[in-house]
Amino acid sequence: MRDKRFHRAEPGTVRPGGRTARVRAAVLRTAGDILVEQGFGGFDLADVARRAEVGKTTVYRRWGSVTGLVADLLADMAEQSLPREETGSVLGDLRANAVLVRRTLADPRQGALFRAVIAAATCDERTAQALRRFYEVRVAEWAPCVEQGVARGELPVGTDAEEVVRAVSAPLYHQLLTTGVVPDAPAAERAARAAHAAAVAGVYVG
Amino acid sequence: MRDKRFHRAEPGTVRPGGRTARVRAAVLRTAGDILVEQGFGGFDLADVARRAEVGKTTVYRRWGSVTGLVADLLADMAEQSLPREETGSVLGDLRANAVLVRRTLADPRQGALFRAVIAAATCDERTAQALRRFYEVRVAEWAPCVEQGVARGELPVGTDAEEVVRAVSAPLYHQLLTTGVVPDAPAAERAARAAHAAAVAGVYVG
Numbered sequence: 093m094r095d096k097r098f099h100r101a102e103p104g105t106v107r108p109g110g111r112t113a114r115v116r117a118a119v120l121r122t123a124g125d126i127l128v129e130q131g132f133g134g135f136d137l138a139d140v141a142r143r144a145e146v147g148k149t150t151v152y153r154r155w156g157s158v159t160g161l162v163a164d165l166l167a168d169m170a171e172q173s174l175p176r177e178e179t180g181s182v183l184g185d186l187r188a189n190a191v192l193v194r195r196t197l198a199d200p201r202q203g204a205l206f207r208a209v210i211a212a213a214t215c216d217e218r219t220a221q222a223l224r225r226f227y228e229v230r231v232a233e234w235a236p237c238v239e240q241g242v243a244r245g246e247l248p249v250g251t252d253a254e255e256v257v258r259a260v261s262a263p264l265y266h267q268l269l270t271t272g273v274v275p276d277a278p279a280a281e282r283a284a285r286a287a288h289a290a291a292v293a294g295v296y297v298g
Numbered sequence: 299m300r301d302k303r304f305h306r307a308e309p310g311t312v313r314p315g316g317r318t319a320r321v322r323a324a325v326l327r328t329a330g331d332i333l334v335e336q337g338f339g340g341f342d343l344a345d346v347a348r349r350a351e352v353g354k355t356t357v358y359r360r361w362g363s364v365t366g367l368v369a370d371l372l373a374d375m376a377e378q379s380l381p382r383e384e385t386g387s388v389l390g391d392l393r394a395n396a397v398l399v400r401r402t403l404a405d406p407r408q409g410a411l412f413r414a415v416i417a418a419a420t421c422d423e424r425t426a427q428a429l430r431r432f433y434e435v436r437v438a439e440w441a442p443c444v445e446q447g448v449a450r451g452e453l454p455v456g457t458d459a460e461e462v463v464r465a466v467s468a469p470l471y472h473q474l475l476t477t478g479v480v481p482d483a484p485a486a487e488r489a490a491r492a493a494h495a496a497a498v499a500g501v502y503v504g
Contacts, residue, residue, distance in 0.1 A: 125458050139443075166331065178302075208420065210417075210420065211416075211418075213419065213478070214336040214337070214413040214414065214416065214417040214475070220478045223476060224476070225477065227476050227477070254303070255488070258469065259469060260470065262468040262473075263465060263468040263471035265468075265475070266467065266472055267468075267474070269416055269420070269475065270416070270429060270430070272426045282501055284459070285496070285499075285501045286493075288500045289495050289496040289498075289501055290493075290496050292499075295495055296488070
């Protein structure tokens with residue numbers, strides 16, 4: 093029933109602007125809309141197909157299941173995310189990262205989407221894997237700013253770059269998930285400075 | 299229909315070992331079991347009553363709804379949580395806090411329970427409020443260790459004690475929720491040292 097070739101858009105299989113790309117864009121946009129409006133509870137492939145004005149058979153053949161569609165939504169979000177900034181100092185770069193993470197969580201659509209996906213990941217292994225992969229892509233994108241900081245002598249040799257990047261995100265996600273309050277700009281500044289201070293002190297060497 | 303007097307156990311209304319306390323204990327234990335086994339999806343007051351061997355009417359009258367029961371479960375977890383430790387140094391105290399948070403998340407029952415409740419809080423306001431209250435109680439319990447650290451001159455004057463305590467928990471929750479991997483002992487040690495280094499650097503002043 094499910095055609096593996098179409099399950100995920102592999103590089104080369106999607107011509108930008110082609111029908112396959114248009115269908116994927118429409119389906120992912122609709123899937124995001126529904127997740128934001130109703131969370132995972134109201135999520136149903138037939139409903140996505142109807143609202144996206146795409147054939148039900150196409151949606152079932154290409155994504156197979158709700159979790160397959162959410163996995164592709166996260167892959168698309170990782171692809172669409174902004175590239176890292178280079179400000180010339182590791183503190184500046186971590187600050188740029190914190191601002192970006194905060195903006196994502198504060199965005200009504202993306203913030204709601206993340207909450208829905210994180211909730212679903214707590215009880216669905218495939219969504220959890222897709223979420224893990226999303227963060228791996230984002231952390232790998234920003235890790236070089238820490239490596240450059242080490243090379244410039246701003247941070248101790250042996251600093252675990254990915255740990256530092258995760259440390260910037262952690263308090264912002266933690267605040268949103270445990271208090272429901274979207275982190276503000278001072279919270280992003282604190283997150284960047286805290287990760288930087290801990291890295292300078294050698295906490296992430298190891 | 300709902301009797302406000304019995305909705306939450308107020309001090310004085312529950313004789314330890316009395317029938318009311320026994321019913322509450324049985325219902326909360328069963329509610330926890332079901333959340334751990336099935337998450338929020340399979341959660342139903344009638345099922346809780348049946349498995350706890352408590353009258354359905356009693357459960358509906360006292361807790362009113364699934365979210366009312368989860369709110370009481372969180373209140374009970376806050377009451378049952380261990381008191382803070384005093385080790386004589388703020389780093390030692392933050393380390394004790396990190397070890398406790400890690401153990402809670404690593405515990406098969408409590409870890410699963412937190413994941414289920416955090417997931418539910420993303421889409422239910424009453425559960426979100428109960429979760430917020432749980433963290434307020436826990437953060438208030440540990441904040442004095444930071445205040446004592448300030449008084450002893452280990453941390454800068456004006457350090458926001460609650461921010462420091464939250465900073466210890468943040469990377470541990472973040473790791474569990476975004477990667478699904480239970481934080482290990484070195485992660486707890488890193489979380490304590492990172493919060494301490496950032497506090498020493500004055501990140502949480504103001």
